[in-house]
Amino acid sequence: MNHSLPQAYEPAGVTGRMITGLLTEEDAAKAVRSLAYVLKDSIAGSAGAGASIINSRGRSESVGATDTVVLQADKLQYGLGQGPCLSAWSEQRPIIIQDTQEETRWPLWTAAVAELPLRSVLSAPLTTGGKHIGALKVYSRLPLAFDDNSVFLIERLATPAAALLGHIRDREAAQRMSGQLAEALANRDMISKAQGMLMERMNVNSQEALDVLLARSRGESTPLHEVARNVLQEATGE
Numbered sequence: 001m002n003h004s005l006p007q008a009y010e011p012a013g014v015t016g017r018m019i020t021g022l023l024t025e026e027d028a029a030k031a032v033r034s035l036a037y038v039l040k041d042s043i044a045g046s047a048g049a050g051a052s053i054i055n056s057r058g059r060s061e062s063v064g065a066t067d068t069v070v071l072q073a074d075k076l077q078y079g080l081g082q083g084p085c086l087s088a089w090s091e092q093r094p095i096i097i098q099d100t101q102e103e104t105r106w107p108l109w110t111a112a113v114a115e116l117p118l119r120s121v122l123s124a125p126l127t128t129g130g131k132h133i134g135a136l137k138v139y140s141r142l143p144l145a146f147d148d149n150s151v152f153l154i155e156r157l158a159t160p161a162a163a164l165l166g167h168i169r170d171r172e173a174a175q176r177m178s179g180q181l182a183e184a185l186a187n188r189d190m191i192s193k194a195q196g197m198l199m200e201r202m203n204v205n206s207q208e209a210l211d212v213l214l215a216r217s218r219g220e221s222t223p224l225h226e227v228a229r230n231v232l233q234e235a236t237g238e
Contacts, residue, residue: 044150049065077109087106088124100114131166
């Protein structure tokens with residue numbers, strides 16, 4: 001494979017632009033979109049680009065799509081459970097489709113995108129810290145739009161992209177966990193207050209007060225913290 005790239009394909013320059021763009025963006029979605037535009041602008045024949053990732057909730061989603069066709073084609077892959085980006089993701093290797101009208105590897109997906117302005121696809125896996133977090137992809141309206149140099153470039157870009165996208169995903173997961181922890185602590189505090197109120201009103205100990213709350217929770221098919229909230233509201237007349 002010939003890796004002698006034209007000046008416009010120079011990986012070092014493109015990677016530098018990508019990292020700078022991502023690090024200076026305040027919003028993660030804007031940062032990923034900046035990455036997608038760098039990829040689209042750096043590969044000749046590109047009509048749209050973006051990334052498919054597993055978000056912090058473990059679901060597949062498209063991020064940073066530059067064009068509507070990217071979202072449409074991605075949505076069909078997720079719905080059908082097949083397609084070049086999902087294969088690049090699962091097989092951990094770059095996938096290239098030279099012409100969707102002649103491609104036979106993903107028959108359901110190629111049939112579904114027949115009405116879209118999409119003929120060529122190039123996708124590469126995003127892996128960081130041993131985790132398979134998604135795939136980077138470029139779509140084209142023209143057949144035979146991508147070559148060996150295109151594959152080489154997207155692989156070079158995928159390494160720093162994966163690190164940055166992985167950081168975003170981990171940060172979102174940490175924020176979500178922090179929010180869940182705060183909610184759990186708030187619920188625990190509410191239950192403790194409800195127990196104390198019942199202990200005073202019913203002249204019972206802590207375990208007996210908890211048993212009252214649990215019995216009401218089971219009887220009403222309501223989460224324990226909701227029962228505790230209702231008890232406190234009833235006591236204050238709210």
